[in-house]
Amino acid sequence: MISVNVAVIGMGLIGGSLLRALATAGHWVIGYDLDPATRAMARTGAAQAPKESRWQVAPSIADAVVAADLVVVATPLTAVSPVLDQMAGAGFAGLVTDVVSVKEPVRELVARRLRAGGMRLAAYVGGHPLAGRETAGFAATDPALFHGSAWVLCLEQETNLDDWLTLARVVTGLGARVVPTTAEQHDRVVAAVSHVPHLLAAALATAVADPLAATLAAGSFRDGTRVAATAPELIASMCGGNAGPVLDALDEVLGRLDEARDALDSDDPIGAVRRWAAPANAARTAWPRGWSAPRQIPATPEALLALGDEGGWVTAIAPDGRTVTAARPV
Amino acid sequence: MISVNVAVIGMGLIGGSLLRALATAGHWVIGYDLDPATRAMARTGAAQAPKESRWQVAPSIADAVVAADLVVVATPLTAVSPVLDQMAGAGFAGLVTDVVSVKEPVRELVARRLRAGGMRLAAYVGGHPLAGRETAGFAATDPALFHGSAWVLCLEQETNLDDWLTLARVVTGLGARVVPTTAEQHDRVVAAVSHVPHLLAAALATAVADPLAATLAAGSFRDGTRVAATAPELIASMCGGNAGPVLDALDEVLGRLDEARDALDSDDPIGAVRRWAAPANAARTAWPRGWSAPRQIPATPEALLALGDEGGWVTAIAPDGRTVTAARPV
Structure with a gap:
């Protein structure tokens, strides 16, 4: 068990749940949110938490990142740019990850800033916990939200493997299954299995404008439109922020x-x-698949990316960082 | 409380659940299914049921309908024609309803037969309980399946109001909410809120052929594709049997x-x-709506159809048959 000083910027459903989960796992954690009411709620929550798993709430991004080794950007995509500006302004020079649901755009924002200078990041590793809900805000947070969830950590040509393994240790320590892949593959795949489902749900939801239709709508409508209740800002951030891959996946559907x-x-x-x-029925009834017994594989980019391609994941990192515990669907 | 002699032809999820619900409500009930294994299962179920709510199982359609006042055709659309043939062959001359998920095609089958002679039906009233599940077969039946569900009973120009009210008494006695409308309106509306959702779910489900996609697929995929697990025969019967309205609704989506x-x-x-x-979010978060306090309305075709147009329903029929207890969404 490692303990890391973590700052979480953004305390909505994902950021707030992560704050609580990290504190419960024994990390030193500090959170910040642009919204004063969210900060107040997070402070009250901390005061009510058991002493050994309390978090702190900072009054600004600069105060949040000053003592942190790792910053998690947990804002919508549209807020990432100003958050990076303020981190750079505060002189943050540690490890950065994020939980934004698209990965290429965030990677490009970070790369552009590094090329332009003025940012002294040790490293950036893109992340995405697949643990959304249609509820939002700190009030909906749950420290167990990531338990058993898939959590993508991007492994690119430029990624420092030690940093990737550090993050994988933190994330597996929250009970999540780390899926190694690239930002490009991530964006292509989530376009098909997460973003397009939101578009289909939204396209269907207006059918209940007819009062007779609203009365006759039952289970297939309820489930097929559930995620249309997601805030339009979030749907826009996911789908509009990943427009190219979403267009391709939408065209397939x-x-x-x-x-x-x-x-x-x-x-x-x-x-x-x-x-x-018939093929859709076969695909849906075969999903989700079972998984293999855990086994050790080398902690190399090649082995990790091959695991991700097979839909596999990492559940633990060996203390020496030479191997990881992996499982794959069967 | 009225007691009716009912034959239920087809003992799958809907027919079998109806058989049990009718028996529990105190009706004399006999069931038939083409599949000998289903008949055996239904016989075993009857032997295990409390004495006062047992049903019988007939070895043929002729045996099932001989003592019935009311026959419920609970088969897939494709089997309705041969079932009507056998009912006609057995000389059945009572009231007929059905639970098929499309209404115009069944209405046309019945009308064609009546025009051709050889059938001595007292009346046909089309019905559709909106209570499907993605499970199937007698093993999945549930006598409480219809409790609180909407149940369409078609009220056409040619419908005998007393027959409609008799069926409405039976159906409200099972705890269902009777929605009066026409076959044409029903087929248009369920195309949009039930049939098209099955097509969207099926179009989405094959995305998990990619193993990484299968691992990253989470809640939005799970709920958006749930009904793709429905048997392809049922999806085909619903959508293909209602092809015109489904095409229109699909084109809107x-x-x-x-x-x-x-x-x-x-x-x-x-x-x-x-x-x-944004409009989809507004529509989905406003659904389902609440409903008005119950009130008495006249049991006339005009008042009943106006109620259905507003998305309203009937929960009870006055003993004299002059008024019904109605509620509507607010």
């Missing part, structure tokens, strides 16, 4: 819906829809 | 997704997606 259209418009709509729906 | 595509492809994708997603 639109292609399948065009096939469904052709099936409905054919001479034998029942038979044609049955043939069209 | 495709139109909204094209707007999302334009938003993603614009100069300001985040702002454009936020504006696009």
Whole structure:
């Protein structure tokens, strides 16, 4: 068990839950949020927490990062740029990660700043815990939110492996499963399995404007539109912030819906829809898969990225940092 | 409380649950299913049920309908035609309803048969309980399945109001809320809030063919694809059996997704997606609505259909059949 001094910038559902989870895991933690009411709520929460797992709340980003070795940027994508400005202004020179749901845009923001100078980061490792909910704000936070969740940590050409392993230790210490992949692969994949589902839910949700439709809407509508209740700002930040990959993934779904259209418009709509729906039924009933017994693999970028490509994950890092405990779906 | 002799043809999730619910409500009930294993399971279930709420299981459709006043056709759409043939062959001359998820096609099958002669039905009243699940078969049946569910009973120009009220008494006696509307309106509305959601779920479900995608898929994928686990035969029967209205509803959703595509492809994708997603968020967070205090309305076709247009429902029928207890969303 390592203990790290962590600053969490942004205390919404993800940032606030992370603050509490890190404190519970024994790290020294300090949080900041632009919203004074959120800071007040977080201070009250800290006072009510057990003494050994309290966190602090800073009045500014500069105060938050001054004693931190690691900063977690837990704001919406649109706020990342000003947060990086203020961290640079405060002279922060440690390790940075984030929990933003798109990874290439954040990586580019950091790289542009490093190229322009004025920032003295030791390293940046992009992260994304796959643990969203349709609720928001500090009041909805849960220190157990990440337990059993997948948590992407990006492993790029430029990534320092020791920094990646440090973050992987912190994240696996919260009970999450670390998935090694690149920002590019991450953005392509979450476009398909997370961002496009939000667009489909939103496209469906307005059907209940008709009062009879609102009364007859049942389980398939309820579940198919659940994430349309997500704040439009968050949907926009996810989908608009990942516009290229989301367009590609949306076009794939639109292609399948065009096939469904052709099936409905054919001479034998029942038979044609049955043939069209069969592969989807097979894919959905086979998901989620089980997973292999844990085994040790080398802690090299090649082995870790190969694991990620297979949909595998890391649950622990050996004390010497030479191997990791890995599992994969079977 | 009235007691009716009911035959239920088809003992899958809906038919089997109905058999049990009717028996629990004190009706004399007999069931039939084409599948001998289902009949055996239903017989075992009856033997294990409390004596006062047992049902019988018939070896044929003719045996099932011989002593019935009311027959409920609870088969897939594709089996309705042969079931009607056998009912006609057995000389059944009572009241018929069904629980098929599309209403115009069943209405046409019945009307064609009546025009051709050889069928001596007292009346047909189309029905649809909005109480599906992604599980299937007699093993999944639940006598409380309809409690609180909406249950459409079609009220057409040709419908005999007394027959409609008899069925409404039986259905409200199971704890369901009866929604009066026409087959045409029903098919249009369920296309949008039930059938198209199944197509969207199926179009999304194959995304997890990529192993990394299967690992990163979380809540939005799980809920957005839940009904893709429905048997392809059922999805085909619902969507293909209601092809015209489903095409119209699918085109509306495709139109909204094209707007999302334009938003993603614009100069300001985040702002454009936020504006696009806002009405969906408002619609989804306002659903489901609350409802008014119950009040008595006249049991006339005009008043009942106006109630249905407003998304309202009937929870009880006055003993004299002149008024019904109604509520509507507020």
